[in-house]
Amino acid sequence: MCDRGAELVSSAELADGSGTTAAQVRKDLSNFGSFGKRGQGYAVEELRARLESILGLVRPRRVAVVGAGKIGSALLGYRDLTSRGFEIIVAFDIDPDKVGRTVFGVPVLPMNELEHRLAADGIEIVILATPPAVAQEVANRVTSAGVAGILSFAASKLETDGSLAVRWMDVALELEGLSFLISAATNGVEEP
Amino acid sequence: MCDRGAELVSSAELADGSGTTAAQVRKDLSNFGSFGKRGQGYAVEELRARLESILGLVRPRRVAVVGAGKIGSALLGYRDLTSRGFEIIVAFDIDPDKVGRTVFGVPVLPMNELEHRLAADGIEIVILATPPAVAQEVANRVTSAGVAGILSFAASKLETDGSLAVRWMDVALELEGLSFLISAATNGVEEP
């Protein structure tokens, strides 16, 4: 909307564009203050700035990827992250064939430099893209290196202290969700 | 648990392993019938079978990937999907350099064969991994081909009729969530 030069946007328009309702948009935003203009809507540029600050993206977040395999490499080439406020600074891998290369402009470093470089580069978020079997071990090292958040692609439970935020992305789980919806829409539940 | 040969599992154990509470597990399962054994727990093998049938995964679901780029190719090599009940049968791309090849054992076909092959191969779910700009167009074609669900990696709104289920996976959105949690844990919201 900023790019299109729109000045104002109503809660109804925002709701439309994001699959929710106008009341929901207003209620949600009101949790962070009241910065709309009655009779007008929200000033687009101000709203953008507010959301940026609510999300903690006033400065770009510094991100590292651990595991430069299939999914890890794909992420290293995911250009859109920059425009959403994230910079992938560095990647790590244990495979000697991968270490030392540069993938989509991002250097792949060996695991023995992990803690040192996470700290030196001021990494705030680690994207975990190793096999599930080693995810816990990597998470431990990342935690002790003082990183603030982990986004894990490994579908394994991670035991962490409360000192960092953890989220998962699980493709199979989403497919299961789709499968459930599809079943519900057609057969209903099929007896086992 | 089946592999480990466990016979029975309690709601408390299930809760433990999945980050929820025992009461929640029981309430959720009770929505689909009552198949636990009082005093004992749930029979592991029966529970597996029930969940499989609830999720509609008694038979593997047939999946196609559209867009064999960075993320699309990674998915074609995602072996764990098979064990979770999904078979990636085929991929499609518009780039002549990609069409005709086989990526991780999956053939990449040209877009002009899309509708025909989706139908011929009995594809139920399409994973959308094209640039966002063409996602809507592809979604339209996929819809009219009678596919039942779409999992989109493109962070663009898709307009679809109610005939299919749609889900999104948005890496940047998850990172934004992490960033918010991190901010909340440290500064609080920073003024814009």
Next chain:
DNA sequence: ATGTTCTTGTGAACTCTTTCACAAGCCTCG
């Protein structure tokens, strides 16, 4: 048999989220 120990299944209570509905405020136009 009976008592003990366990764990499910589930109403009822509680908490959290969403929707409703309208006063308050801003802008434009006559």
Next chain:
DNA sequence: CGAGGCTTGTGAAAGAGTTCACAAGAACAT
């Protein structure tokens, strides 16, 4: 300047989802 048209912000109502707490049953030892 006041009326009319919009849209926000927000209490209150309605609706969902979660947790509590306990009766009902199952196994097993005595």
